[in-house]
Structures are given as structure tokens and as C-alpha cells.
Amino acid sequence: xxxxxxxxxxxxxxxxxxxxxxxxxxxxxxxxxxxxxxxxxxxxxxxxxxxxxxxxxxxxxxxxxxxxxxxxxxxxxxxxxxxxxxxxxxxxxxxxxxxxxxxxxxxxxxxxxxxxxxxxxxx
Amino acid sequence: xxxxxxxxxxxxxxxxxxxxxxxxxxxxxxxxxxxxxxxxxxxxxxxxxxxxxxxxxxxxxxxxxxxxxxxxxxxxxxxxxxxxxxxxxxxxxxxxxxxxxxxxxxxxxxxxxxxxxxxxxxx
DNA sequence: ATTATTGTATTAAGTGGTTAATACAATAAT
DNA sequence: ATTATTGTATTAACCACTTAATACAATAAT
Numbered sequence: 001x002x003x004x005x006x007x008x009x010x011x012x013x014x015x016x017x018x019x020x021x022x023x024x025x026x027x028x029x030x031x032x033x034x035x036x037x038x039x040x041x042x043x044x045x046x047x048x049x050x051x052x053x054x055x056x057x058x059x060x061x062x063x064x065x066x067x068x069x070x071x072x073x074x075x076x077x078x079x080x081x082x083x084x085x086x087x088x089x090x091x092x093x094x095x096x097x098x099x100x101x102x103x104x105x106x107x108x109x110x111x112x113x114x115x116x117x118x119x120x121x122x123x
Numbered sequence: 124x125x126x127x128x129x130x131x132x133x134x135x136x137x138x139x140x141x142x143x144x145x146x147x148x149x150x151x152x153x154x155x156x157x158x159x160x161x162x163x164x165x166x167x168x169x170x171x172x173x174x175x176x177x178x179x180x181x182x183x184x185x186x187x188x189x190x191x192x193x194x195x196x197x198x199x200x201x202x203x204x205x206x207x208x209x210x211x212x213x214x215x216x217x218x219x220x221x222x223x224x225x226x227x228x229x230x231x232x233x234x235x236x237x238x239x240x241x242x243x244x245x246x
Numbered sequence: 247a248t249t250a251t252t253g254t255a256t257t258a259a260g261t262g263g264t265t266a267a268t269a270c271a272a273t274a275a276t
Numbered sequence: 277a278t279t280a281t282t283g284t285a286t287t288a289a290c291c292a293c294t295t296a297a298t299a300c301a302a303t304a305a306t
Contacts, residue, residue: 009132025227047265069273069282089226093240096219103212104148107241117216118230170295192252192303
């Protein structure tokens, strides 16, 4: 988890996205404990306030539960996590298709291109 | 061209992307004249300084040419535009595939999903 | 020649994100 | 009981982006 943070967008939104990604991909399994705000901030090399801001948002979304003085953990609701994963995937696909169409590619061209690039990646 | 500007990223970078998109997709054909900075700024509902910043960057990239007192125009080098289009497409595809893999999808799953969604869009 | 339009530059103010340095309350660990 | 760790809150400073208002030089249009 190399915490890829760019400077072209607010850091806290990037933290939200990356932590969410770690949750839905199973890096942090349902019910597992998260490191403390301070530890996560140090790990990501950001200010604790910034990490806090990201975690609060994830809690509002229901993916994370806060236990006041004993840290935070991932929700045990595996269905909710699966739903988040599906939603993220659909967003990715539709954004991708929309962008490619704006670029001027027809649907069959898009399929051809992506088939070709997937084959490339298998090497 | 409804100038979709969100507040989660610098506006001038979004302007760059959208103008580039209009160039490679042919909204602004090679050699055609661009509206003045002030007009484009008003059209996009941004400050002229912000639009200026975006146009300067596009000129550095070679897609736009400045004629000091008679406005700007799109480059007549169609090859360069085609190259930009291809580059943008490849970026879209690789970013998409990378994100889907991070989400935990296998390559054959990605192909299945996108085939399915393309069929949906044809309706 | 005069006027209008072009890109460009400057200065000041406002805004939001980030960092830093602290502090506090609750409670788990000892 | 005491200590350490937890999330949380506050304040100030800094920085990049954005807007606003204005001005200037070059030149196309009249």
C-alpha cells in the first residue's frame, strides 16, 4: 500500500478513495481493526488532521465504525462492502465508456482496443 | 459543450482537459480559430485569468497557436492531434484496467462486465 | 488616423486545503 | 489508582487556486 498521493487534488479525498479501495479489495477484512489515526497519518506521511478528515467521511458512509477510545474497525457487514465494490466498479466502467465516447471512439472500437490491451498485459 | 467544472480539482486543469477533448474530437477542427480569451472565459463562466492559464498550457503542448493580436487557432498539424488522441485513449484504458484490478477483478471479469455494459448502452 | 479587439501582466483580496502545535475527555492497559 | 492510548477539537500560519479590477502593447478593423 504505497499511498500514492498527488498534489492535483485534495489529499483527504485521495485518502478516502485509497482506504475504501483497501476495504473493498480485502486488505482490511470485515471486522478487522484499523491502525490509530496517528499511525495511519504517519504511515501515509500526512497530518493527523488530514487523515482524521478522511476517516470521518468513511464512517459516515458506514464502511468504518469508531469505538471512541479503542480505535476504529471495518464494518462486519460484508454485504455492504460488496455493494460498495460493485458501485465503484460500475462508476469506473461508465466513466471510462463516457470518456472514450467523448474522445470519438465507437463502441466496437472501444471493445477492440480494450481486448487488445488486456492481451498485452498478460505477457 | 456544457463546461462541466467541479470544485474538487483546480479549474484550470479541468479547462485544459476539456479543451483538449474538444480539439481531438473535432469540435475545434485543425486550423480553426478559437474564441478570444475573454469570450471563452465568459462561456465557461470563469475568470479570464483562469482561462488564460489553461490556454497557455495548451500552447506549450503545441495544440494551440497564438497570433498575438488576432487571437488563437488550433494547430494545422493533424498528425499531432491524432497523436494526442491516441495518447489520451491509452491513458484512459490503462487507468481503467489498473483501477479494476485494484478493486479485485480478474481480466476476464473485466471483459465480461464491459461487454455487458456496452450492450446495455445500445438500448 | 482612430477605434476596437487581441493577448498579456499586475495587484489585491478571498477561499479551501494542509500543516503544526496543543489540548481535552474517555477508557484500555498496567 | 496510574499511565498510555484512543478519538476529537482548536488555533494559527502557510500556500495554491480563483476572482476582480485594471492597465498596457500590438494590430486588425473602420
